[in-house]
Amino acid sequence: MSRTNRQILLASRPQGEATAANFKLVETPVPELAAGQVLVRNHYLSLDPYMRGRMNDSRSYAQPQPLNEVMIGGTVGEVVESKNDYFKPGDKVVGMGGWQEYQLVDAGQRGVLQKVDTTHIPLSAYLGAVGMPGVTAWYGLVKIIDPKPGETVVVSAASGAVGGAVGQLAKARGARAVGFAGGPDKCRYVVEELGFDACIDYKQHKGVRELAAALKEAAPKGVDGYFENVGGEILDAVMLRTNAFARIAMCGMIAGYDGQPLPLQNPAMILVSRLKIEGFIVSEHMQVWPEALKELGTLVATGKLKYRETLAEGIASAPEAFIGLLKGRNFGKQLVKL
Amino acid sequence: MSRTNRQILLASRPQGEATAANFKLVETPVPELAAGQVLVRNHYLSLDPYMRGRMNDSRSYAQPQPLNEVMIGGTVGEVVESKNDYFKPGDKVVGMGGWQEYQLVDAGQRGVLQKVDTTHIPLSAYLGAVGMPGVTAWYGLVKIIDPKPGETVVVSAASGAVGGAVGQLAKARGARAVGFAGGPDKCRYVVEELGFDACIDYKQHKGVRELAAALKEAAPKGVDGYFENVGGEILDAVMLRTNAFARIAMCGMIAGYDGQPLPLQNPAMILVSRLKIEGFIVSEHMQVWPEALKELGTLVATGKLKYRETLAEGIASAPEAFIGLLKGRNFGKQLVKL
Numbered sequence: 001m002s003r004t005n006r007q008i009l010l011a012s013r014p015q016g017e018a019t020a021a022n023f024k025l026v027e028t029p030v031p032e033l034a035a036g037q038v039l040v041r042n043h044y045l046s047l048d049p050y051m052r053g054r055m056n057d058s059r060s061y062a063q064p065q066p067l068n069e070v071m072i073g074g075t076v077g078e079v080v081e082s083k084n085d086y087f088k089p090g091d092k093v094v095g096m097g098g099w100q101e102y103q104l105v106d107a108g109q110r111g112v113l114q115k116v117d118t119t120h121i122p123l124s125a126y127l128g129a130v131g132m133p134g135v136t137a138w139y140g141l142v143k144i145i146d147p148k149p150g151e152t153v154v155v156s157a158a159s160g161a162v163g164g165a166v167g168q169l170a171k172a173r174g175a176r177a178v179g180f181a182g183g184p185d186k187c188r189y190v191v192e193e194l195g196f197d198a199c200i201d202y203k204q205h206k207g208v209r210e211l212a213a214a215l216k217e218a219a220p221k222g223v224d225g226y227f228e229n230v231g232g233e234i235l236d237a238v239m240l241r242t243n244a245f246a247r248i249a250m251c252g253m254i255a256g257y258d259g260q261p262l263p264l265q266n267p268a269m270i271l272v273s274r275l276k277i278e279g280f281i282v283s284e285h286m287q288v289w290p291e292a293l294k295e296l297g298t299l300v301a302t303g304k305l306k307y308r309e310t311l312a313e314g315i316a317s318a319p320e321a322f323i324g325l326l327k328g329r330n331f332g333k334q335l336v337k338l
Numbered sequence: 339m340s341r342t343n344r345q346i347l348l349a350s351r352p353q354g355e356a357t358a359a360n361f362k363l364v365e366t367p368v369p370e371l372a373a374g375q376v377l378v379r380n381h382y383l384s385l386d387p388y389m390r391g392r393m394n395d396s397r398s399y400a401q402p403q404p405l406n407e408v409m410i411g412g413t414v415g416e417v418v419e420s421k422n423d424y425f426k427p428g429d430k431v432v433g434m435g436g437w438q439e440y441q442l443v444d445a446g447q448r449g450v451l452q453k454v455d456t457t458h459i460p461l462s463a464y465l466g467a468v469g470m471p472g473v474t475a476w477y478g479l480v481k482i483i484d485p486k487p488g489e490t491v492v493v494s495a496a497s498g499a500v501g502g503a504v505g506q507l508a509k510a511r512g513a514r515a516v517g518f519a520g521g522p523d524k525c526r527y528v529v530e531e532l533g534f535d536a537c538i539d540y541k542q543h544k545g546v547r548e549l550a551a552a553l554k555e556a557a558p559k560g561v562d563g564y565f566e567n568v569g570g571e572i573l574d575a576v577m578l579r580t581n582a583f584a585r586i587a588m589c590g591m592i593a594g595y596d597g598q599p600l601p602l603q604n605p606a607m608i609l610v611s612r613l614k615i616e617g618f619i620v621s622e623h624m625q626v627w628p629e630a631l632k633e634l635g636t637l638v639a640t641g642k643l644k645y646r647e648t649l650a651e652g653i654a655s656a657p658e659a660f661i662g663l664l665k666g667r668n669f670g671k672q673l674v675k676l
């Protein structure tokens with residue numbers, strides 16, 4: 001059976017903001033399977049802020065995305081053909097399939113594809129709460145912030161896949177959870193659906209002083225843990241409100257990806273509050289994934305960990321959906337339905 | 339016997355830079371000893387950057403120095419009168435005697451005064467390498483940076499009491515030690531006398547890019563640990579040269595004490611290099627002092643930990659000496675001989 005694969009390549013590197021013109025949609029025939037290979041029809045593609053960093057040709061923790069190759073990305077899908085004993089057509093799998101409809105995989109390589117159970121957990125959740133974003137939240141919260149009951153944990157991008165899980169995991173550990181999100185709808189969702197104690201609409205508070213004042217109201221006992229997804233003024237404001245020995249898990253700085261370095265206004269707070277700040281990349285801590293996924297899977301299967309998804313339709317919509325993600329237009333986990 | 343005590347009080351808080359006019363010298367009679375009290379003639383007063391922070395009436399990790407009271411400060415001296423069974427005239431002691439010649443102490447309070455042994459260790463060293471600065475160096479290096487053999491440790495203010503010990507302790511652990519210091523004399527001392535592998539004269543390199551270029555030469559394999567005594571452009575430059583998983587012990591930000599907040603130019607490096615940054619105050623970690631002092635005392639007594647002192651003569655010279663310290667005019671540990 002001859003199949004056509006639609007793929008999105010990185011066509012050029014952004015000058016400043018990323019645009020749809022940096023990407024290119026191509027069609028290529030799917031080759032015949034060789035021995036040991038598996039063909040997966042990707043059903044969902046995950047769009048994540050880290051991809052913006054990979055588009056630049058600059059020093060970072062990861063290699064840049066090569067030009068004219070399929071954009072990297074996490075995917076879930078279904079095995080449609082297999083010349084491998086372990087994988088059978090119909091198996092649901094998670095992997096790094098990239099921005100494309102089909103993924104041809106040498107499935108003998110360990111960890112390239114993993115079967116997942118969709119009895120109690122929806123397939124797409126393996127890209128969100130029970131996948132990389134969930135484990136990211138878990139690692140930063142549990143291994144860096146390590147909140148004690150009664151402490152206050154703050155998270156930016158609180159309605160997102162990572163931020164939403166951070167607050168709910170903090171609540172489960174007896175901490176007060178305070179989010180930052182953009183707009184009244186997201187803030188209402190963060191408090192009413194996800195169960196945070198408070199949420200600050202950062203669009204209503206311009207500048208560090210106003211943000212810090214809003215945080216003083218939402219977190220009257222100060223900040224003991226901060227999970228950073230954004231950077232910039234929110235980070236400056238949170239630092240001003242830190243208690244002694246607060247911990248900051250530095251996960252993302254989406255605000256700085258477009259090239260302008262965003263200074264930290266008051267690093268002396270690191271000394272004043274004796275802060276511990278730690279940057280991390282969850283893929284470098286594979287040893288925690290089984291423990292994290294066990295907790296996250298149980299919470300999702302029992303309805304205790306809530307999340308929301310924004311679905312873009314079809315591979316051609318991925319670039320615009322990704323740019324929307326960078327601008328905060330998504331609501332919850334941004335996926336592309338392929 | 340009636341004695342007169344000469345004391346220096348904080349007379350006013352600095353507007354911007356601290357000046358000698360912020361201090362006032364007064365003479366007061368030494369009162370008669372009550373039961374349990376000990377009178378100490380202070381021989382040396384330690385001048386330290388943290389005192390500048392205490393002069394401000396702002397939120398910090400410690401209470402501000404009250405106006406019109408004796409400036410706080412570490413001292414070593416000798417018991418001259420005692421109505422306490424444990425202390426005898428002639429005992430050498432270390433304590434927080436303040437900027438004054440005599441200290442009348444209720445010696446029943448635990449930890450207010452500690453006897454020290456000057457058989458193999460000079461009295462003044464208990465204010466430096468075998469005192470708070472030494473333990474500060476030890477804590478940041480051992481407990482935060484924790485260098486592995488072959489790693490590179492960088493320290494600012496490398497000719498100072500803390501910085502000099504950091505580099506020598508790093509060398510003792512098999513690491514490469516690189517210092518920043520101001521001027522060719524200090525840099526020569528850091529390399530030739532203290533045994534650092536390299537020292538960068540920051541006065542010869544203006545701006546973050548030039549400092550980073552100099553550091554690239556002095557630390558060609560990048561930076562694995564940084565002990566921060568200064569803040570500002572040197573910190574920015576070091577961050578640009580950090581290796582993955584580098585640790586930064588944040589001990590001081592002398593450059594920012596005069597009021598202007600000094601931004602950190604590129605906090606995204608925390609994520610790029612997965613840095614761990616930790617602010618600390620050594621007095622909050624009393625549990626490590628015995629272990630640290632044991633190593634430091636042994637190293638000083640055997641001549642393996644070197645240091646230099648700058649002596650100001652007489653209590654009246656303390657304000658000018660302190661301002662010189664803030665401007666980096668001292669060379670090694672700044673003391674006042676009382």
